[in-house]
Amino acid sequence: MDRILYWLNVLVRIDRRWIFLLIAAGTVVPIIFPIGFKVSITPAVQALYDKIETLAPDDVVLVSFDYGPSTAPECDPMADAVLRHCFAHGVKVVVLALFPIGGITMADQSLARVLPDYPNVKYGVDYVHLGYKSGGQATMKQMGEDIHNVFPVDRYGKPLGDLPLTQRVHAYRDMKLVVSLATGIIGEWWANLINAQFGIPVACGCTAVSAPKYYAFLQSGQMIGMLGGLKGASEYERLLTSGYPETTRIYGRAGLYTAIKGMDAQTIDHSIILLFIVLGNVAFLLGRRRGSAGPAS
Amino acid sequence: MRFLKLQLPLLLTALAGLIPIVAFFASPNAVQVQWTKDRLEKYMIIIASFALMLGVINVVQSNVKKIERRQKGWHYGAFLLAGLISMAVVGILGAINVGPFQGIGFRPDGSRTPFQWGAEFVFNPLQATMFSLLAFFMASAAFRAFRARNVEATILLIAAGVVMLGRIPLGESILGGRPYLSHFTDWLMNWPNAAAQRGIIIGAALGAASLSLRVIVGIERSFLGIEKTD
Numbered sequence: 094m095d096r097i098l099y100w101l102n103v104l105v106r107i108d109r110r111w112i113f114l115l116i117a118a119g120t121v122v123p124i125i126f127p128i129g130f131k132v133s134i135t136p137a138v139q140a141l142y143d144k145i146e147t148l149a150p151d152d153v154v155l156v157s158f159d160y161g162p163s164t165a166p167e168c169d170p171m172a173d174a175v176l177r178h179c180f181a182h183g184v185k186v187v188v189l190a191l192f193p194i195g196g197i198t199m200a201d202q203s204l205a206r207v208l209p210d211y212p213n214v215k216y217g218v219d220y221v222h223l224g225y226k227s228g229g230q231a232t233m234k235q236m237g238e239d240i241h242n243v244f245p246v247d248r249y250g251k252p253l254g255d256l257p258l259t260q261r262v263h264a265y266r267d268m269k270l271v272v273s274l275a276t277g278i279i280g281e282w283w284a285n286l287i288n289a290q291f292g293i294p295v296a297c298g299c300t301a302v303s304a305p306k307y308y309a310f311l312q313s314g315q316m317i318g319m320l321g322g323l324k325g326a327s328e329y330e331r332l333l334t335s336g337y338p339e340t341t342r343i344y345g346r347a348g349l350y351t352a353i354k355g356m357d358a359q360t361i362d363h364s365i366i367l368l369f370i371v372l373g374n375v376a377f378l379l380g381r382r383r384g385s386a387g388p389a390s
Numbered sequence: 391m392r393f394l395k396l397q398l399p400l401l402l403t404a405l406a407g408l409i410p411i412v413a414f415f416a417s418p419n420a421v422q423v424q425w426t427k428d429r430l431e432k433y434m435i436i437i438a439s440f441a442l443m444l445g446v447i448n449v450v451q452s453n454v455k456k457i458e459r460r461q462k463g464w465h466y467g468a469f470l471l472a473g474l475i476s477m478a479v480v481g482i483l484g485a486i487n488v489g490p491f492q493g494i495g496f497r498p499d500g501s502r503t504p505f506q507w508g509a510e511f512v513f514n515p516l517q518a519t520m521f522s523l524l525a526f527f528m529a530s531a532a533f534r535a536f537r538a539r540n541v542e543a544t545i546l547l548i549a550a551g552v553v554m555l556g557r558i559p560l561g562e563s564i565l566g567g568r569p570y571l572s573h574f575t576d577w578l579m580n581w582p583n584a585a586a587q588r589g590i591i592i593g594a595a596l597g598a599a600s601l602s603l604r605v606i607v608g609i610e611r612s613f614l615g616i617e618k619t620d
Binding site: 109112113115116117120130131132133135136161162163164165166193194195197198201202226227228229230231232234235238242243248249301304305306308309311312313322324356359360362363364365366367369370373374377378 | 428434435495506520533536538555558572579587591
């Protein structure tokens, strides 16, 4: 027993740079050599997928890029999957960015990744990119009155009135769903401000860290669905590849970062962290039982 | 002077606070009220842009001071200012279409403008790198700090362990492919977590409402740089 305790204590006092190295290996190796762990589908993710499935071809979905590069590894796959789903299903998409630190770049990049696989999707007819606008809640509320007032021109400087899609989209009443890909509080505003005041269904794709607070909105019905972190994104990718088998080719492409691949890294990293937590606690409890102060924290 | 420094700002604040509340409850046919609310919301978008400007001024001021006084880490401040100024110059020149700096996004032929290049290939990777470092520190911190020291810490530890395991496919593999852990994680998030979150959200909303009321009626004046007793 003493020998076990000794080694546990040695492990607990390990230089943190070894942990960093393990986490780095746990992240890089599965990305280079994908394992392909299967994920089960949660109701919140299924609800968003089902909602888009019920939309008719002329219905409009507003996709708001409310995140920046810092959370791109989690939110990018969600954005890509939602856009792919909308384009594959044939619904129209209006894209905008409300996050000031890189939101618009995220929107540009996501469209650039997704559009080459949908050559029939035409700008102005099937989707419009509104660009970025500061103002947060005020901008969102004003869009409930008249989007053309808030965004007189699109991302590329074209008047919204010149684009066939935005000629018929003037406010939330002309849309069927808002999907906010959010890293901060903007996702909450879509639920507690826009859903509450304008009644449009709202769904959110958020980082795993933010997900707990969104469950309150999900339960109250202020959100109809949620993609929580990388797992939520990978579940959506699974649903998409099942529902639209042609997307399997896209997600199987080498060099494309997907949530399914990211989940491999997350699984390994979570397992490493859990293993160390368990070992640390075993050492702590054994040490306490022996009357010692336990391993250093 | 007192009017300009105190009474006028308080009056403007009270009006700005009251009009949206009145407009919310007023009939959509109350044209004057709705028009005023509409104006206010437009002003808010404009003011928010100026708030970004204030942030830039603040960053410049604090970093210039740091560099002047050669405070610890001053060279990081110099680096920050160099980045800020170069991106601002490239952005402004692009916005007014000067020379090769045409635009701030993609050009019509799909190539990147210098501003877009800087955002995509400098800013984005830097931000992503900063956030990625968290994974390493969180792993190290979780390992060293997550100890079952008492009942509360043990409950937290078990809940965190279950959620971490339930959020990865390994949790299902351990139980022979059955999603019990995933379902239990969902239950934890949907009930105990949502209940606590809702309490926090309602508490914060009530706090925000009461603070707003104090601002509207002029009790809370700290935003003017004035103490209540002044």
